[in-house]
Amino acid sequence: MEINLAQCFIAVDDHDKALGFYRDVLGLEVRNDVGFEGMRWVTLGSPTQPGVEIVLEPPLADPNATESDRQAMAELMAKGHLRGVIFRTDDVDAMFERIRAAGGDVLQEPMDQPYGVRDCAFRDPAGNMIRFNQPR
Numbered sequence: 001m002e003i004n005l006a007q008c009f010i011a012v013d014d015h016d017k018a019l020g021f022y023r024d025v026l027g028l029e030v031r032n033d034v035g036f037e038g039m040r041w042v043t044l045g046s047p048t049q050p051g052v053e054i055v056l057e058p059p060l061a062d063p064n065a066t067e068s069d070r071q072a073m074a075e076l077m078a079k080g081h082l083r084g085v086i087f088r089t090d091d092v093d094a095m096f097e098r099i100r101a102a103g104g105d106v107l108q109e110p111m112d113q114p115y116g117v118r119d120c121a122f123r124d125p126a127g128n129m130i131r132f133n134q135p136r
Contacts, residue, residue: 004052006053007055008085010057010126010128011057011059013059013126015042018042018124023044025102029044029046031044039058040058054085059074059077077126085128086119087131092110092120092132092133092134096109096120099122099132105122105123107121107122107129108120116135117134120132
């Protein structure tokens with residue numbers, strides 16, 4: 001029996017700003033853009049991984065959520081506590097320079113890690129931590 005990752009979800013508070021990062025800076029392709037009941041979901045993926053998608057979702061996709069629920073989610077998002085994604089690349093230093101040149105919010109410059117990768121980290125426009133690693 002086979003099992004594969006199909007989708008992962010990243011909460012964003014501004015889909016257009018998120019697209020500026022994930023599509024325009026990282027080069028992911030938009031596969032779907034859906035609105036429903038005042039909310040929006042955008043699905044993106046790497047052209048080299050057609051079976052794996054990232055879904056940019058509203059921070060609280062619950063029409064019954066209270067205002068205090070929404071405020072709590074906004075506070076968690078602002079602190080970067082909701083999601084994180086790790087991308088693999090064949091040139092982490094070039095990826096770092098590309099994102100930094102585009103104004104990316106740098107959390108960690110490229111460095112060799114004791115667990116066998118060279119990596120760097122950024123925050124996306126919503127505050128989520130996004131890491132890029134390259135096997136050593």
